[in-house]
Amino acid sequence: MSSETQQDKQVESAVEAGRQRRGGLHRLDVSATVGRPVVKLVLGVTLTFLMLPVFVTLIASFGTTWTGTLPRGFVNLENWRTVLGLAEGPGVRDGVITGLGYSAGLATAGMLVNIVVGVPIAYSLVRYDFFAKDIVNTLAILPIVPGVVLAVAFLRMYPEQGGSTLGLIVGYALLKSPFMILTVQSSLQSMNLQRVEESARSLGASWTRTFLTVIVPNARSGIVAGCIITWTLAAAEFNFTYMVHSAGPRPFSLFLYQNISRAPVLQGAAAVSVYFLIVTAVILILQTTGKAGFTTVERK
Amino acid sequence: MARDTAGGTGTESTRTGVGARLAAVRALLSPRTEAERERRRVAVMSLPYFVLAIFGAFLPLGMLARMSLSENQFRNEGFSLDAWETLATEPVYREIAWNTLWFATVTTTFSVLVAVALSHALAKYDLPFRRWIVAMVSFPIALPGIVVGFMIVVLLGRTGLLTNAVAFFTGGSRIDLATALTVGGLFLGYAFSLIPRATMVLRGTFEEINTDAEEAARALGASPLLTFYHVTLPQVWPGVVAAFVLTFRTALAIFGTVLVLPALNVATLRINLEIQDLGFNLAVASAMGLVYFVFIFGFTFAGVRLIDNESLKI
């Protein structure tokens, strides 16, 4: 009798505990119903915040005046004509073409330097273990110095060449190299590097030949993505360029700055839109190579 | 006698030191074992990067250090602590340091929090146009700071879209309502650049989450919030730290945005000021640049010690 009552009591208390626990869970399930909408709201607001100014700028560049709430007088191509150098505009002498051409050349050279510099170091960091590897890795994948500080250092170290074409190329290569190194690293990590390399060598390929005919082609997607990203970032690099540039052709980013700081806002909008178009084109190219935009993360 | 012995051992130890070094050089030039060949490969493959880093960064930084101690603004001459004294004693520099740090901390924290939500949504939710959302979130990474500053003006400047809209509905003055050139406007400018970067770092982390453990936790009756706290958070923590380190570095380096929206006197702006407007004040600019570099370098390595290198993505 007494043992039975005891058992009953135990079951009762267990059920009670279960009920309480379930009740507690029920209350916390609020996070399932509230959490998701909140996160989605954050996503929506952030996307709007990131994209709204881009579209407003793009649309405004086709307006005539912007004195009321919205720009008016569409469609007016005058701002674009000025920016492209087809018409005289206030505050700015040259069109975008020379600057863009010069910057494209600088960015291409910087990108080539980055291939030569970035692919081999990315490979050694993924493939081998060596002394102070962690430090080298951290140095290689993070920009060593911010552009502004690098600029001051360049002005000191290379007073004559700091702002020259060569100086700008070296600066761009150094500032943007982490992007190349990271994209190449992530595409190398997706293959069994050591086994593939050893297979090739056992088949009689020298190490150099293995690297060029087997490793590099397999890392192609990473190299291409790295090239596109480093090129785009270098083409509009401002911080370093602004500080060191003294003479010679005016790079694209300085042209942008001039339009932003001295020209009417609608003309600035047109100048900025030129760059938007470049970035959009680049993102489309990246999407076709399998990357989802400006990211060093390999798509799975 | 004693001196002789000391000299003798000294020479001997030098000789073995030289011998070891010679052996290392020999191994590098004509390796005989596979391990030696491997070492040579690492050396050869790292060489281009180090050439670039030495001439592009280390030597200029060394010069920066020397310059900060120069008596002359244009040549490295003599030895003077004037620049450092200016930096240490003039209150404006303390204010700049404070501005730089608090603003970077606040904007970074905000951006990382938003990025956590975004990465969670991108990894977990079945979103339509996912690829395009990723592209849109990464788009601002490609925009230089001056463009970001310009867009904040477009939105919140005196003729800005939002300023005008608010003025229209409230009847207030557009000049009073314009916030682009306030600290708030600058905050949005920073967030515009930082949220995408933080998201890119965290996206990789969130995609590698072990969903089995999460599902097990849910099956055991944990709510999504509890699951996130007990199961997901410990897994993404290194990524969050990495995102904070990288985003904070980026925040410290922002220049173009603050040049267009000069609402707060931060270090990059001041370095520019020293060189462009206050005369060619290279010694002070060098000292500031050096402090700046040492701080970022130390901060990064301290941060990286907390996490493994795998989490570092930019």
Added chain:
Amino acid sequence: MAEVTLDSITKRYREETAVEGIDLTVRDGEVLGVIGPSGCGKTTLLRTIAGFETPTEGRVRFDGEDVTHVPPENRNVGLVFQSYSLFDNMSVRRNVAFGLKMQGVGRSKRRARADELLALLGIEDQAEKSPQQLSGGQQQRVGLARALAIEPRILLLDEPMTGLDAKLKRRLETEIGSLLDELGVTGLYVTHDQEEAMVMCDRLAVLDDGQIQQVGTPAEIYERPETGFVADFVGTSNSLSATVRNGEIDLGFTTYDGNGLPETTDGTVIVRPEDVSVGDGDVEAVVRDRFYLGERVRARVELPDGTGLTVDLDPSTDGAAVGDTVQVAFETEGLHVIT
């Protein structure tokens, strides 16, 4: 093909020793299996022959020629890995022809030879595809064809079947085993799967803790293990402590004819489950566990002195349920003493 000799090979990494004092010969035309638990040094051995590890001490010889310091690309060895490690940037045919290209063989000749090998392995219709489009078994065939294409002096196979599903694995074992036989390939086959090794290899070397325990034909290894480790690692075995005196093996609870075994007071008798007959014998044992394995039933019985013994039962045997007492006897032929 060549004879490959390892002369007292020792490989040490900073503190740990991977293999120590290994003497081993792979005879011309034979496939030698190297088996052992993971971490026993078998892969180090393979990589030393391939040239990816230079031994700390000792020599590697191909047909007597010292190749210890020859880099891998000049050794002409074929390598097949568990992770097929095919070149994804090349078609299947170009993968197979890669080695020939490195040797400077002309284009049409390369192509013909590659197609010949692909046909030999039954995947000639996959030649144009990219390796990523193939199944695991097909990829492994390509890997093998690629390694065979260069007519290597020795073919090194590192766990090539691991990761394939069981049925495919059995089929490939017999297929590849007979192909290697036919071609007279000298091979070193590293695996942790002893059954696979027994099917594929002419001789086996059992490795434990960086040292060779025994080298011999599969039958020798299975029937006459020389150490307790080999007996335990290869197949299922029972070890019983025993004394051998006056031509008699004394197991404590029973004695057997020692037919000329060396005398010992502290020996171990190894007996395989199939050498224990159940149902009729002079030793009583209690059945503790039964495992139904299809063609037979494996049982765990307990001897009078408390020792556990693994035995095989005929599935049709009645009266050997868990808890029953059965009579067991050892077949004298199957008793094998390790001192």
